[in-house]
Amino acid sequence: xxHFLRGKQAGIQSDLSGSLSPESFLIDEVARYGIxxxxxxxxxxxxxxxxxxxxxxxxxxxxxxxxxxxxxVSAVFSLPRKASTSILQFCGDKLLAVAKNELYVFSLDERxxxxxxxxxxxxxxxxxxxxxxxxxxxxxxxELVTYDLDRHMVAxxxxxxxxKERNSRARFLPILSLAFHPKDLxxxxxxxxxxxxxxxxxxxxxxxxxxxxxxxxxxxxxxDPSSARETRWPKVVxxxxxxxxxxxxxxxxxSSLVFWDxxxxxxxxxxTIQAIDVNKPGELASTSGSTPNTFSLKAPIFEIAWCCKExxxxxxxxxxxxxxxxxxxxxxxxxxxxxxxxxxxxxWQVLSGHFSSLKRQSTLSTPPNAEVxxxxxxxxxxxxxxxxxxxxAVVALLSSGELVTLSFPSGYTITPTNVFPPSLTMVxxxxxNFDLACIDRTRWLGWREKRAQGPxxxxxxxxxxxxxxxxxxxxxxxxxxxxGLIRLWDIGHDDQIENPTVLQVDLARAVGRxxxxxxxxxxxxxxxxxxxxxxxxxxxxxxxxxRNENAGRDVPLGENNGxxxxxxxxxxxxxxxxxGLLPLALLDQSQGSITVxxxxxxxxxxxGYKSGSIAFLDLRGPAVxxxxxxxxxxxxxSRRSSWKSHSSMEKGVDWPTCAEFGVxxxxxxxxxxxxxxxGTNNGHLATFKILPSSGATYTVSFVGSCSxxxxxxxxxxxxxxxxAQTLATQDAVSDLRNGGKVNGVIVAATPSGxxxxxxxxxxxxxxxxxxxxxxxxxxxxxSGGCSVVGLFGDGKARxxxxxxxxxxxxxxxxxxxxxxxLGDARISPSGDILAWTGPSxxxxxxxxxxxxxxxxxxxxxxxxxxxxxxxxHPLT
Numbered sequence: 098x099x100h101f102l103r104g105k106q107a108g109i110q111s112d113l114s115g116s117l118s119p120e121s122f123l124i125d126e127v128a129r130y131g132i133x134x135x136x137x138x139x140x141x142x143x144x145x146x147x148x149x150x151x152x153x154x155x156x157x158x159x160x161x162x163x164x165x166x167x168x169x170v171s172a173v174f175s176l177p178r179k180a181s182t183s184i185l186q187f188c189g190d191k192l193l194a195v196a197k198n199e200l201y202v203f204s205l206d207e208r209x210x211x212x213x214x215x216x217x218x219x220x221x222x223x224x225x226x227x228x229x230x231x232x233x234x235x236x237x238x239x240e241l242v243t244y245d246l247d248r249h250m251v252a253x254x255x256x257x258x259x260x261k262e263r264n265s266r267a268r269f270l271p272i273l274s275l276a277f278h279p280k281d282l283x284x285x286x287x288x289x290x291x292x293x294x295x296x297x298x299x300x301x302x303x304x305x306x307x308x309x310x311x312x313x314x315x316x317x318x319x320x321d322p323s324s325a326r327e328t329r330w331p332k333v334v335x336x337x338x339x340x341x342x343x344x345x346x347x348x349x350x351x352s353s354l355v356f357w358d359x360x361x362x363x364x365x366x367x368x369t370i371q372a373i374d375v376n377k378p379g380e381l382a383s384t385s386g387s388t389p390n391t392f393s394l395k396a397p398i399f400e401i402a403w404c405c406k407e408x409x410x411x412x413x414x415x416x417x418x419x420x421x422x423x424x425x426x427x428x429x430x431x432x433x434x435x436x437x438x439x440x441x442x443x444x445w446q447v448l449s450g451h452f453s454s455l456k457r458q459s460t461l462s463t464p465p466n467a468e469v470x471x472x473x474x475x476x477x478x479x480x481x482x483x484x485x486x487x488x489x490a491v492v493a494l495l496s497s498g499e500l501v502t503l504s505f506p507s508g509y510t511i512t513p514t515n516v517f518p519p520s521l522t523m524v525x526x527x528x529x530n531f532d533l534a535c536i537d538r539t540r541w542l543g544w545r546e547k548r549a550q551g552p553x554x555x556x557x558x559x560x561x562x563x564x565x566x567x568x569x570x571x572x573x574x575x576x577x578x579x580x581g582l583i584r585l586w587d588i589g590h591d592d593q594i595e596n597p598t599v600l601q602v603d604l605a606r607a608v609g610r611x612x613x614x615x616x617x618x619x620x621x622x623x624x625x626x627x628x629x630x631x632x633x634x635x636x637x638x639x640x641x642x643x644r645n646e647n648a649g650r651d652v653p654l655g656e657n658n659g660x661x662x663x664x665x666x667x668x669x670x671x672x673x674x675x676x677g678l679l680p681l682a683l684l685d686q687s688q689g690s691i692t693v694x695x696x697x698x699x700x701x702x703x704x705g706y707k708s709g710s711i712a713f714l715d716l717r718g719p720a721v722x723x724x725x726x727x728x729x730x731x732x733x734x735s736r737r738s739s740w741k742s743h744s745s746m747e748k749g750v751d752w753p754t755c756a757e758f759g760v761x762x763x764x765x766x767x768x769x770x771x772x773x774x775x776g777t778n779n780g781h782l783a784t785f786k787i788l789p790s791s792g793a794t795y796t797v798s799f800v801g802s803c804s805x806x807x808x809x810x811x812x813x814x815x816x817x818x819x820x821a822q823t824l825a826t827q828d829a830v831s832d833l834r835n836g837g838k839v840n841g842v843i844v845a846a847t848p849s850g851x852x853x854x855x856x857x858x859x860x861x862x863x864x865x866x867x868x869x870x871x872x873x874x875x876x877x878x879x880s881g882g883c884s885v886v887g888l889f890g891d892g893k894a895r896x897x898x899x900x901x902x903x904x905x906x907x908x909x910x911x912x913x914x915x916x917x918x919l920g921d922a923r924i925s926p927s928g929d930i931l932a933w934t935g936p937s938x939x940x941x942x943x944x945x946x947x948x949x950x951x952x953x954x955x956x957x958x959x960x961x962x963x964x965x966x967x968x969x970h971p972l973t
Contacts, residue, residue, distance in 0.1 A: 108817055108840075108842055108854075108855045108859075108861070109817045109842060109853070109899070109900040110817075110818075111818070112882075112898065112899075112900075112901070113815075113819075113820035113882055113883050113898075113899040113900065114881075114882040114883065114884050114898035114899055114901075114905065115881050115882030116881045116882065117879070117881040117882050117884055117896070117898065117905050117945070118881075118905070118906075119905055119906035120906075121881065121906075121945060122896050122905055122906030122907070122908060122944065122945060123908065123944075123945070123946050123947055123948035124894065124908050124910065124942050124943065124944055124946055124948065125591070125942065125943040125946030125947060125948065125949045126913060126940065126941075126942055126949070126950055126951040127589070127590070127591045127929070127941045127942065127943050127951070128588060128589060128591070128940075128941045128951070128953075129173075129520075129934065129938060129939065129940050129941070129951065130519050130520045130523060130574070130588065130938065130939045130941075131520050131523035131524070131528070131934075131935075131937045131938035131939055132150060132152060132163060132520065132521075132523060132524050132935075132937050132938055133152060133157060133158035133161060133934060133935045133937075133938045134152035134153055134154070134155045134157050134158045134159075134160070134161070134935060134936075135152060135153050135155055135498035135936075136150050136151070136152055136153075136494055136498050136499075136500070136524060137151055137152060137153040137160075137181050137182050137183065137498075138150070138151040138182045138183060138184060138185040138194075138471065138494075139151070139185065139471060139472075139473055139492065139494050139500075140185040140186055140187055140192075140473060141187075141473040141474070141475060141484060141492065142187035142557070143475075143476050143479070143480035143484040144187075144227065144480045145166075145187075145205075145557040145558075145957070145958060146166070146167075146554075146555055146556045146557035147164055147165065147166050147187070147205075147555065147557040147558065147957060148164070148165045148473075148492065148517075148521070148554075148555055149162060149163065149164045149165075149185055149187065149192060150162070150163045150165075150185075150500075150521075151163075151181075151182025151183075151185045151194055151196075152181070152182060153181035153182065154179045154180055154181045157915070157934075157935035157936060157938075158934075158935055159175070159176065159178075159179040159180070160176050160179065160180045160181050160182050160196055161173055161174065161175050161176065162174040162175075162176070162182060162185065162192065162194055162203070163520070164192065164205070164957055165517065165518050165520065165521055165555055166518075166555055166556070166557040166558025166559075166955075166957060167518075167553060167555055167556045167557060167558055167560075168518065168553075168560060168597045169518055169519070169560060169594065169597060169955075170518070170557070170558035170559065170560055170955050170956075170957070171518060171520060171953070171955065172205075172208050172953065172955065172957055173953075174192070174194075174203045174208075174209075174210065176194075176196055176201065177201075177210065177213070178197070180196035180197035180199070181196060181197070182194050182195070182196045183195050183196060184220070184222070184223050186223055186225050187225075187227075188225035188226070188227060188232070188246065189227045190204065190205050190206050190958055191203065191204060191205065191211075191246060192205055193223060193225060193232060193246075195220050195223060198215065198216070198218075198219050198220055199213055199214070199215050199220075200213060200214045200215075200216065200220065200223070200232065200234065200244060201213045202214075202232075202246060202249075205957045205958050206957070206958050208957060211249070212249040214244050214251070216234050216236060216242055216244075217236070217240075217242065218236035218237055218238045218240065219236060219237035219238075219271075220234050220235070220236060220237075221235050221236060221237050221271050221272055221273060222234075222235040222272060222273060222274055222275050223235070223275075224275035224276065224277065224285075225246075226277060226282065227480075228282065229282065230245060230246045230247040231243045231244065231245060231246060231252055231254075232244045232246055233275055233285070235271070235272030235273070235274075235275050235287070236271070236272060237271040237272075238258065238270075238271070239257075239258030239259075239260060239261060239270040239271060239272055239289060240255065240256065240257055240258055240272075241255065241256035241272060241275075241287065242255050243255070254298075256287075256296065258270055258289075259287065259289075259294045259296065259303050260289040260291055260292060260294065260306075262303075263306055264291065267291060269290070270289050270290055270291055271289070271290055272287060272288065272289060273288045273289065273290060273333060273334060273335060273336075274286075274287075274288035274333075274334075274335040274336050274337070275287060275288070276288075276336065276337050276338055278338060278342055279338055279339075279340055279341060279342045279482060280341070280342055281342075282298075283297065283298045283299040284296070284297055284298065284304070285297075285298055286336050286337070286338060286345065287336070288333050288334075288335055288336030288347065289333065290332050290333055291308060291330065291332070291333065292306060292307050292308035292309070292333060292347070293306075293307040293333060293336035293345065293347050293357075294306055294307070295345070295359060305359060305360075305362050306362065307336075307345065307347060307355075307357050307362060308330065309330065309331060309333075309347060309349060309353070309355045309364070309367070309376070310328065310329075310330055310376075311328065311329045311330070311331065311353075311367075311375070311376050312328055312376070312377075312378055313325070313326065313327055313328050313378070314378030314379070315375065315376050315377055315378045315379070316372070316375050316379075317329060317331065317351055317353060317375050317376065318331065318349060318351035318352040318353035318369045318375055318395070319351045329351075331349035331350055331351040331353055332349060332350045333347050333348065333349055333350075334348050334349060334350055334397070334398060335347070335348040335398075335401060336348070337401070337402075337403050338403070339403060339412065339437070340403060340404070340405040340409045340410075340412055340482050340485070340486070341409050341410060341437070342359065343359075343410075343437055343440050344356050344357060344358065344359065344365060345357040345358075345359045346401075346403060346414075348398050348401055350397060351395075352369050352370070352395045352396075352397065352398055352418070352419040353367055353368070353369055353375060353376075354367070354368055354369065354370075354414070355367045355376075356452050358448075364376065365445075365448050365449055365452060366449050366451075366452035366453055368452065368453065369395075369419065370416065370419045370420060370430055370432070370458075373452075373453040374453070393421040393422055393423040394421070394422050395419060395420065395421055395422065396418045396419065396420055396421075396422055396468065397418050397419070398416060398417065398418040398419040399417045399418040399468065399469060399470055399471065400416075400417040400418070400469065400470070400471050400472055401414060401415065401416050401417070402414070402415045402472070402474060402483075402485050403485065404474060404482075404485035404486070404488055405482060405485065405486055405487070406486075406487050407479075407486070407487045408436075409482065409486065410436055410437040411435065411436050411437075412434050412435075412437060413431055413432055413433045413434050413506070414430075414431070414432040414434065415429055415430075415431050415461075415472070415474070415491065415505075416429065416430045416431075416432070417429055417430075417468070417469035417470070417471070417472060417493070418468065418469070425465075426460055426462055427462070427463050427464070427465055427466075427467070427468065427469075428460050428461045428462040428463040428469070428508070429460070429461040429463065429469055429472065429491065429493065429503070429508075430458065430459075430460055430461075431458070431459050431460075431461060431505075431506050431508070432455055432458050433455065433456040433457045433458070433459075433506070434451065434452065434455065434456060435451070435455075435456035437451065438451050459506065459508065460508065461491065461503045461505075461506075461508030462508060463493060463495065463501050463503070464495070464499075464501060464526065464580075466497075467495040467496050467497045467499070468495065468496045469493045469494070469495060469496075470494050470495060470496045471493070471494040472491050472492060472493040472494065473491075473492050474488035474490075474491055474505070475488055475489055475490040475491070475492065475505075475554050476488050476489070477489045488505045489504065489505055489551075490502055490503065490504055490505055490511060490554060491503045491504075491505050492554075497527075498524065498527075499524050499525065499526045499527055500513075500521065500524055500525045500526075501525070501526070502516070502517075502525070502554075511550075511551070512550070512582070512601065513525040514548075514550075514582075514584060514599045514601040515546075515548075515550065515553065515598055515599050516550070516551070516553055516554050516555075517553075517554065517555060518555070519574075519584070519586050519599060522576075522578075522584055522599070523576070523937045523938065523939070524937050525578075526578055526579045526580050527578065527579050527936070527937055528576045528577065528578055528579075528937055529577050529578060529579055529615065529616070530576075530577040530616055530617065530619070530921075531574060531575060531576045531577065531619075531921070531923070531931070531939065532574075532575040532618075532619040532620065532621070532923060533572060533573070533574060533575070533923035533925055533929075533931050534572075534573045534575060534620075534621040534623060535570045535571070535572060535573070535623070535925055535926060535927070536570060536571050536573050536621070536623030537569065537570055537571075537623055537624065538566065538568075538569050538570060538571050538595075540623050540624070540626070541571045541573065541587065541596055541623070542595055542596050544596070544600060544626070544642065545596065545598050546598065546600055546601070546674065546676065546677040547674070547675040547676040547677065548601075548671075548673055548674050548675065548677065549649075549673040549674075549675070550673065557957065557958075558955060558956055558957045558958070559955065559956040560955055561953075561955050561956075562593070563591065563592050563593045564592045564593060565592065565593050565595075566590075566592050566593065566595070567590040567591070567592045568590055568927055570927065571587050571589075571590075572587070572588050572589070572590065572925055572927070572929050572931070572941075573585055573586065573587055573588070573621065573623070574586055574587075574588045574931060574939070575619045575621055575628070577604075577615075577616035577619060577630075580605070581603065581604040581605035581606075581608075581611070581614040581616075582601060582602070582603060582604065582605075583601070583602045583604055583616065583619065583628075583630065584599050584600065584601050585599065585600040585601075585602075585621070585628075585678075586598075586599040586600070588929075588931065588941050589941075590927075590929070590943070591943070600677060600678055601677070601678075602628065602630075602640050602677075602678045602680075603671050604616060604630060604632075604638060606654070606669050606670075606671060606680075607638050607640070607666055607669050607680040607683065608632070608636055608638060608657075608683065609654045609655070609656070609657055609666075609669065613632075613633070613634050614632060614634075615632065615633040615634075616630050616631065616632060616633075617631050617632065617633050617690055617691055617692070618630070618631035618691050618692070618693060618694035619631070619694065620694045620695050620696035620702075621696065622696045622697060622698050623698070624698035624826065624827050625641075625696075625698055625699075625700065625716075626641060626642035626678075627639060627640065627641045627642070627681070627696060627716070628640040628641075628678055628696070629694055629696040629702055629704075630694075631691030631692075631693075631694040631704060632690075632691060633690045633691070634690070635685060635686065635687055635688055635689055635690060635691060635706065636683055636684070636685045637683065637684040637685075637686075637691065637694070637702075637704050637714075638666070638680065638682075638683050639680075639681045639682045639683070639696075639702070639714075639716065639719070640678040640679060640680055640681060641678070641679060641681040642676075642677065642678055642679070643676070643679050644675065644676050645670040645671070645672075645674050645675055645676065645677075645679055646667075647668055647670060647672065648670075648672065648673075648674065648675045649672055649673075650672055651672045652668045652669075652672075654668075654669050655668070655669075657683060657685060658685075660685055660686060660687040661685075661686055661687075661721070661724075662684075662685075663682050663683070663684050663714075663718075663719055663720065663721070664682065664683040664684075664685075665681075665682060666680040666681065666682060666683050667679065667680060667681060681716075681719075682716075682719045684704075684712075684714065684721070686706070686710065686712060686724070688706035688707070688708045688710040689706050689707035689708040690706065690707045691704060691705070691706055691707075692705050692706060692707050692752055692753055692754060693705035693753040693754060693755055693756050693775070694756075695756040695757060695758060695773075697758040697825045698824070698825060698826050698827050699758075699771065699825050699826075699827060699830045700715060700716045700717055701713060701714065701715060701716075701758065701771070701773070701787060701795075701825075702714040702716065703756045703758070703773050703775065705752065705753030705754075705756065705775065706752065706753075707752050708726070708750070708752065709726050709727045709728055709750050709751050709752045709753075710724065710725070710726045710727075711724070711725060711726075711727065711753055711775060712724040712725075713773070713785070713787070713797045715794070715795055717793075717794075722794070722795055722796065722797055723785075723796075723797035725799070727751045727752070727753065727775075727777060727781070727783070728750075728751060730783060730799055730802060749778075749779070751777045751778065751779045751781060752777060752778055753775050753776065753777055753778075754776050754777060754778050754808055754809050754810070755775075755776045755809055755810065755811055755812055756773060756774065756775045756776070756812070757773070757774050757812040757813070757814060757824070758771065758772070758773050758824060758825035759771075759772050759773075759774065759814030759823050759824055759825055759841065759843075760772070760823055760824070760825050760826075760829040760830060760833065760839055760841075761814055761816075761823045761839040761840070761841030761856070762838060762839060762840060762841065763784060763786060763800055763856055763857055764800070764801070764855070764856070764857055764858070764859075767838075768833075768836070768838065769833060769837060769838050769839045770786050770787065770788060770833070771786070771787040771788075771825050771830060771833075772784060772785065772786055772787065772800075772814075772825075772856065773785045773787065773797075774812045774814070774843060774856065776805075776808075776809025776810075776812055776845065777808075777809060778808045778809075779808070780804055780805040780806055780807050780808060780809060780847060781802050781803075781804055781805070781809075782802060782803055782804075782805060782809055782812070782843070782845055783799065783801075783802040783857075784799075784800040784801055784802065784856045784857035785797050785798065785799055785800065786798050786800050800856070800857045801856075801857035801858040802857065802858065803854065803857065803858050803859070803860065805845060805847050805850070805852055806847055806849050806850055806863075806865070807847035807848050807849045807850070808847060808848060809845055809846075809847055810846045810847055810848065810871065810872075810873060810874055811845070811846045811873070811874050811875050812843060812844075812845050813843070813844040813845075813875060813876040814841050814842070814843055814844075815841060815842060815844060815876055815883065815899075816839060816840065816841055817840045817841060817842045817855075818840060820876075820878070820882065820883040820899065821878070822876075822878070822926060823839050823841040841855075841856075842854060842855055842856075842861070843855070843856050843861075844876050844885060844899065846871060846874035846875075846885065846887060847871070848866075848870045848871050848872070849865060849866060849870065849871070850863060850864055850865040850866055851863070851864050851866075851871075851874070851885060851887075851897065851902055852864075853899065853900050853902070862900055862902065864897070864902035866887075866889070869889045869890055869891040869893075870889065870890045871887045871888070871889050871890075872887075872888050872889065872890055872919035872920045872922065873887065873888045873919055873920060873921075873922040873923070873924060873932075874886065874887035874888070874924070875924035875925075875926070876899070876926065877896075877924065877925075877926060877927070877928040877944060877945070878926050878927065878928075879927075879928055879945040881945070882899075883899055884896045884897060884898060884899060884905060885897040885898075885899060885902070886924055886928070886930075886944055888910065888914075888919045888922055888924070888930070888932070889919075890916065890919070891911075892909055892910060892911025892912075892916045893907045893908065893909050893910060893911070894907065894908055894909075894910050894930070894944065895907040896944065896945075910942070913934065913940055913942065914932045914933065914934055914940060914942075915932070915933045915934055915935060918932070918933040919932060921933060928943055928944040928945050928946075929941060929942070929943050930942040930943070930944065
């Protein structure tokens with residue numbers, strides 16, 4: 098009976114949901130993109146070319162470890178219990194992680210946890226080597242234990258607290274760093290908090306002790322001049338070898354860099370990044386503060402690497418931290434030491450001058466308001482020297498949890514587009530907003546950017562073979578990032594992704610400024626190859642696929658035109674982009690933040706603002722062909738309309754929340770036309786008609802409106818006879834010339850209900866949701882018919898029939914998705930759901946599936962890659 102009554106009210110004569118049943122409403126978890134929590138540790142394997150990222154335990158998820166390879170190759174390792182990853186290291190075909198004082202060993206080949214070990218104390222550092230089957234674990238009590246990675250048992254080799262034997266009064270002496278001798282695996286450099294020790298594993302005895310002393314009157318690395326009144330022994334934070342073991346370097350908590358002669362234990366040079374001979378009494382040099390007679394504090398040294406070029410004697414130091422906190426430029430400091438003098442033939446003055454007279458010093462800039470917490474080097478070819486020989490790039494982990502990639506040693510920012518997998522781009526920097534577009538498969542296959550950029554940094558692993566295709570359309574994710582970059586990529590249908598490349602547009606360059614570029618709305622037209630982006634500051638930017646006439650030339654950006662004027666920005670394309678999505682036009686109407694944006698396939702754009710204004714653009718000009726405020730329509734409504742009854746005086750300013758273009762008959766028209774439907778926050782749904790006029794132009798006219806019970810979430814025009822979409826496609830518009838008529842209805846969803854009606858003012862059929870609120874909804878088409886699928890605040894997805902609006906089935910999604918952000922979810926016509934699971938992770942689900950869980954069939958260890966790498970660079 099409900100089907101008959103609602104069908105008659107809505108103007109639909111048949112059941113469009115067909116054979117859909119509750120048993121068939123199941124959800125497949127297809128894929129996940131991004132990182133579920135804040136990154137706490139990273140590691141890179143130069144042999145297999147894999148990058149690992151460990152996360153910390155937060156409210157969004159327990160600690161997990163992600164391993165990434167080429168294109169979409171990835172794997173996720175879950176820890177047995179909730180914990181934060183503090184240490185991460187590759188060792189051959191294994192991945193080692195330390196979390197909550199427990200060592201976990203994962204197999205990269207089998208992609209599973211093989212064993213775990215709880216050492217007798219808090220683990221502070223771990224040392225491994227691909228040539229050894231042992232993990233050396235430094236403990237907080239100063240002892241060193243070893244674990245057999247092959248036999249999965251504790252090894253008998255153990256080193257007591259060597260520094261306690263030297264100074265029995267010392268109590269708290271944790272091991273802070275471990276390093277193998279570059280030429281002898283039998284020699285170990287152990288860094289304690291009070292000093293460093295060279296230990297011979299073969300002789301089982303300490304060979305040399307290093308303790309740094311700053312005499313009275315010497316400045317040391319402290320910024321405070323008053324600290325020079327007494328003798329100090331700065332604590333060690335790390336100890337490391339020269340690439341050829343010619344020297345030993347100890348890094349101290351006062352930001353001092355102390356170079357030692359490993360043979361006689363003498364200090365060759367003690368310096369900071371800014372000053373030399375800081376261990377010698379003399380004039381105190383302090384860093385001036387922001388006001389007179391003050392000094393600025395120095396940031397501690399968070400990470401340091403002694404890297405070298407292809408010639409291992411040509412070295413340099415890459416340092417994170419150690420600079421005054423008042424410096425505006427944040428980043429990594431690179432000290433190029435040049436060619437190391439011959440130790441046998443050089444005098445002491447020459448050796449000391451090598452560390453005082455630098456070849457050059459430069460800063461690799463990173464984003465402001467965040468420190469570099471950790472970094473790993475990407476070598477050009479060789480895996481030797483701990484991956485620090487001839488590096489070409491640096492992947493830095495910021496204190497905010499974001500990643501940044503810089504070229505080495507120039508320090509230019511490397512965009513992660515087509516360099517890293519899409520999941521890594523979600524935190525490079527953080528993704529802020531996303532949208533979902535359905536693009537014809539043949540169109541997407543032809544869109545491959547031609548951009549000047551280096552090769553992919555990750556080439557490890559092998560993707561699994563999947564079915565060629567499941568649908569003729571592709572789901573394209575459009576993701577906006579905090580730095581103004583927008584990336585587009587195919588999220589797939591659990592099938593073979595034929596075009597895995599990522600498209601990128603530079604919103605900051607298109608607007609002409611690099612601040613205040615937060616994207617609030619995005620809309621992509623696959624048929625036209627055009628992308629529209631709405632900013633929080635009120636600008637509308639349009640991009641179009643094409644060839645860059647200014648490729649290779651950095652043309653001045655110029656100024657934008659005044660308000661209500663369209664600015665041509667075709668010259669603002671990225672100089673390194675030869676073919677791709679290029680800036681076309683910019684419109685600034687100064688009406689506040691853009692709240693709705695819809696780009697049709699036939700050249701029209703509808704844009705709505707927080708102030709309540711809406712505008713229509715025709716890209717054939719381009720020109721604004723219509724502009725008005727929603728409050729202007731109240732006076733045009735008849736008494737039977739409820740626009741007046743829900744006035745802005747009662748509910749506040751009426752501003753648009755969604756829009757959709759369609760081709761169908763409006764009310765009693767004898768013809769079909771291009772229409773646009775705009776929903777508002779107060780529940781009004783306005784209908785506009787777009788008709789051709791003289792001179793090959795178009796006019797927009799307001800037809801009427803109806804009132805719904807709440808904020809309009811989605812508008813879906815469908816065919817009343819078949820249930821198919823009646824969008825304003827190029828084929829549908831061209832059929833209007835032949836007199837084509839489409840009997841269509843509108844399916845509009847709100848948080849409290851759903852309505853099916855004939856536009857523009859018909860009441861139609863209506864249904865209220867029960868005791869829950871809807872956050873997102875859309876019409877989904879499947880082989881059994883079409884249905885309304887919604888995501889609700891109680892953590893469930895529900896399907897309703899058309900036109901009866903009877904519940905077909907429901908299933909829980911609260912354990913997969915972040916229910917607090919379901920309002921940002923997108924539901925495609927094919928039944929794919931893209932939604933947030935955490936701050937920087939998206940999950941793709943498919944409704945009307947078979948209930949399959951997430952399964953990724955990929956190989957992290959590619960035998961072909963291993964053979965090539967090991968043949969070219971044997972690990973000896």
